[in-house]
Amino acid sequence: MDxxxxxxxxxxxxxxxxxxxxxxxxxxxxxxxxxRRPPSSLxxxxxxxxxxxxxxxxxxxxxxxxxxLCGGSAADLPEQSPRYAGRFHLVxxxxxxxxxxxxxxxxxxxxxxxxxxxxxxxxxxxxxxxLVRALAAAVLPCxxxxxxxxxxxxxxxxxxxxxxxxxxxxRQYTIPVPAALDAVRSGANPALTTRxxxxxxxxxxxxxxxxxxxxxxxxxxxxxxFADYDTTVHFLSEEELLRDHGGLPHGxxxxxxxxxxxxxxxRALVEFKLTLDSNPEFTACVLTAFARAAFRLGRAGQAGCxxxxxxxxxxxxxxxxxxxxxxxx
Amino acid sequence: MDxxxxxxxxxxxxxxxxxxxxxxxxxxxxxxxxxRRPPSSLxxxxxxxxxxxxxxxxxxxxxxxxxxLCGGSAADLPEQSPRYAGRFHLVxxxxxxxxxxxxxxxxxxxxxxxxxxxxxxxxxxxxxxxLVRALAAAVLPCxxxxxxxxxxxxxxxxxxxxxxxxxxxxRQYTIPVPAALDAVRSGANPALTTRxxxxxxxxxxxxxxxxxxxxxxxxxxxxxxFADYDTTVHFLSEEELLRDHGGLPHGxxxxxxxxxxxxxxxRALVEFKLTLDSNPEFTACVLTAFARAAFRLGRAGQAGCxxxxxxxxxxxxxxxxxxxxxxxx
Numbered sequence: 001m002d003x004x005x006x007x008x009x010x011x012x013x014x015x016x017x018x019x020x021x022x023x024x025x026x027x028x029x030x031x032x033x034x035x036r037r038p039p040s041s042l043x044x045x046x047x048x049x050x051x052x053x054x055x056x057x058x059x060x061x062x063x064x065x066x067x068x069l070c071g072g073s074a075a076d077l078p079e080q081s082p083r084y085a086g087r088f089h090l091v092x093x094x095x096x097x098x099x100x101x102x103x104x105x106x107x108x109x110x111x112x113x114x115x116x117x118x119x120x121x122x123x124x125x126x127x128x129x130x131l132v133r134a135l136a137a138a139v140l141p142c143x144x145x146x147x148x149x150x151x152x153x154x155x156x157x158x159x160x161x162x163x164x165x166x167x168x169x170x171r172q173y174t175i176p177v178p179a180a181l182d183a184v185r186s187g188a189n190p191a192l193t194t195r196x197x198x199x200x201x202x203x204x205x206x207x208x209x210x211x212x213x214x215x216x217x218x219x220x221x222x223x224x225x226f227a228d229y230d231t232t233v234h235f236l237s238e239e240e241l242l243r244d245h246g247g248l249p250h251g252x253x254x255x256x257x258x259x260x261x262x263x264x265x266x267r268a269l270v271e272f273k274l275t276l277d278s279n280p281e282f283t284a285c286v287l288t289a290f291a292r293a294a295f296r297l298g299r300a301g302q303a304g305c306x307x308x309x310x311x312x313x314x315x316x317x318x319x320x321x322x323x324x325x326x327x328x329x
Numbered sequence: 330m331d332x333x334x335x336x337x338x339x340x341x342x343x344x345x346x347x348x349x350x351x352x353x354x355x356x357x358x359x360x361x362x363x364x365r366r367p368p369s370s371l372x373x374x375x376x377x378x379x380x381x382x383x384x385x386x387x388x389x390x391x392x393x394x395x396x397x398l399c400g401g402s403a404a405d406l407p408e409q410s411p412r413y414a415g416r417f418h419l420v421x422x423x424x425x426x427x428x429x430x431x432x433x434x435x436x437x438x439x440x441x442x443x444x445x446x447x448x449x450x451x452x453x454x455x456x457x458x459x460l461v462r463a464l465a466a467a468v469l470p471c472x473x474x475x476x477x478x479x480x481x482x483x484x485x486x487x488x489x490x491x492x493x494x495x496x497x498x499x500r501q502y503t504i505p506v507p508a509a510l511d512a513v514r515s516g517a518n519p520a521l522t523t524r525x526x527x528x529x530x531x532x533x534x535x536x537x538x539x540x541x542x543x544x545x546x547x548x549x550x551x552x553x554x555f556a557d558y559d560t561t562v563h564f565l566s567e568e569e570l571l572r573d574h575g576g577l578p579h580g581x582x583x584x585x586x587x588x589x590x591x592x593x594x595x596r597a598l599v600e601f602k603l604t605l606d607s608n609p610e611f612t613a614c615v616l617t618a619f620a621r622a623a624f625r626l627g628r629a630g631q632a633g634c635x636x637x638x639x640x641x642x643x644x645x646x647x648x649x650x651x652x653x654x655x656x657x658x
Contacts, residue, residue, distance in 0.1 A: 135457070135460075135642050142353045261610050267604075269602075275516075275600070281589035313467075316464065317467045
């Protein structure tokens with residue numbers, strides 16, 4: 001079988017995660033990493049794969065089947081996905097929820113014009129969680145859905161703490177409130193405030209001589225980021241931070257609590273849970289599976305922008321339809 | 330919007346569950362229940378909906394968009410699904426795993442010949458669980474999958490106990506072994522025997538004067554059904570059985586424990602869990618959502634037999650693609 005030829009755009013945590021994921025998928029081959037940094041500054045883990053400057057993508061339409069865009073949603077993807085969607089099948093993990101309709105429209109126009117298939121927002125949230133939310137709501141129309149995130153490191157909240165004067169480094173964990181999880185699991189379909197759903201825990205390395213009480217106050221009263229949550233702040237040494245909080249674990253839960261029966265007297269609870277040692281590596285695994293789908297839909301002439309809602313699960317799997325029915329149905 | 334016109338074939342627990350589910354889905358309308366019993370012996374919960382003898386389906390091709398087949402997998406569906414697949418879009422919950430390839434082939438031939446869309450095995454297992462198994466294995470190719478069933482009533486095992494001389498009535502619960510769930514959740518990807526995964530609990534009403542020790546022995550040594558499991562037997566009165574074990578709860582878990590990263594050193598765990606007060610009512614909810622998909626794929630000319638692997642999640646949802654992206658992505 002011919003391998004699907006993959007190009008990675010961006011070689012941060014996510015791009016490296018895709019490189020690792022491709023090793024686990026023998027039907028795909030990495031043909032190059034494309035970067036805005038000097039190519040010679042990057043050392044790949046895959047022998048023989050070249051690093052190109054981003055510009056080199058122009059003219060490589062015949063050498064790459066699917067581009068996996070591994071940049072950020074703030075600046076990279078809004079520019080890159082529409083730019084490349086007309087020339088390559090592509091997958092991104094665009095995750096700025098409010099801007100998804102505009103991103104979809106821009107990518108869709110480019111992909112249709114070029115006759116290519118693009119899949120956006122194909123991580124775990126948005127992505128797998130979205131899929132479960134749609135599936136569970138379709139099956140249980142009478143009910144309530146809940147999404148919880150964590151326990152995991154939030155990069156945005158960690159950055160917000162780092163910007164406080166006197167903070168040298170910081171890590172912020174988002175944590176579902178156990179009582180909220182229990183209430184949802186009971187089938188009671190509770191109404192939950194922001195504060196009742198999640199709490200936040202910060203591990204902070206202070207500059208020498210910094211006023212810790214002031215830093216703590218600045219954190220727990222910070223609007224949008226912390227003021228609406230119960231937040232705990234721990235101070236620790238730089239060594240402790242690196243030793244105990246060096247990873248990027250994450251995860252979360254999607255619940256749908258529904259009612260069935262003649263008088264809607266019976267409960268039905270759907271729970272989908274992810275527990276991830278490495279958030280970017282798992283996101284990369286999702287992107288990689290959707291690369292297979294982008295290639296197949298593209299080959300079938302289904303041009304335009306798609307999301308997880310548009311992809312038949314079989315398109316993600318290396319198994320044939322017959323194998324899927326025999327082994328997994 | 331024109332409603333999707335639904336016909337229910339078979340009016341047992343599952344058929345009644347579909348009737349209740351249709352009330353929660355305003356884009357669908359029940360146009361008739363079709364039964365092998367004398368139609369006058371059935372009392373529907375939906376005013377004004379007629380009950381027809383099964384033969385009345387011949388000639389109703391213009392009045393029914395999608396048939397939901399609510400009979401059993403042993404005798405009903407192998408005969409009915411191929412028979413009607415050429416004339417109606419249809420959905421069934423065929424669940425005899427070993428016979429799925431043959432059932433698929435028979436339904437596919439009929440559906441293609443008639444230009445109709447059939448979706449088979451669209452319950453929760455096979456069905457939603459199959460979908461999660463395929464999805465999780467595609468995302469985490471390096472890993473192990475586990476399916477656990479219960480705590481819930483197994484009809485087949487309950488029937489097996491009832492066939493023992495001296496047993497008046499019985500209910501059997503299949504129960505995941507808590508230590509096995511813990512081991513899987515730890516990310517250790519353990520090898521588990523049949524006995525290590527599930528245990529069985531039987532509630533038995535004995536005939537007066539029956540030898541309870543003999544009944545208990547007959548249960549726990551029964552090949553295939555109980556001999557490979559740790560089984561607990563409780564004797565109780567008929568009143569107690571009806572009072573405490575009158576429902577049909579069920580549920581279960583699908584896990585995928587995978588590895589990510591440069592040296593596959595990081596764990597990623599997917600857990601999907603269902604907790605259902607009523608097994609047939611939830612299965613009916615799944616069938617009903619897939620009726621929407623069968624109608625839409627049928628309208629789009631996608632003739633033939635499909636399974637959950639072939640259905641884009643958007644096809645299950647009453648929301649438009651724009652609503653899905655805005656609200657659930």
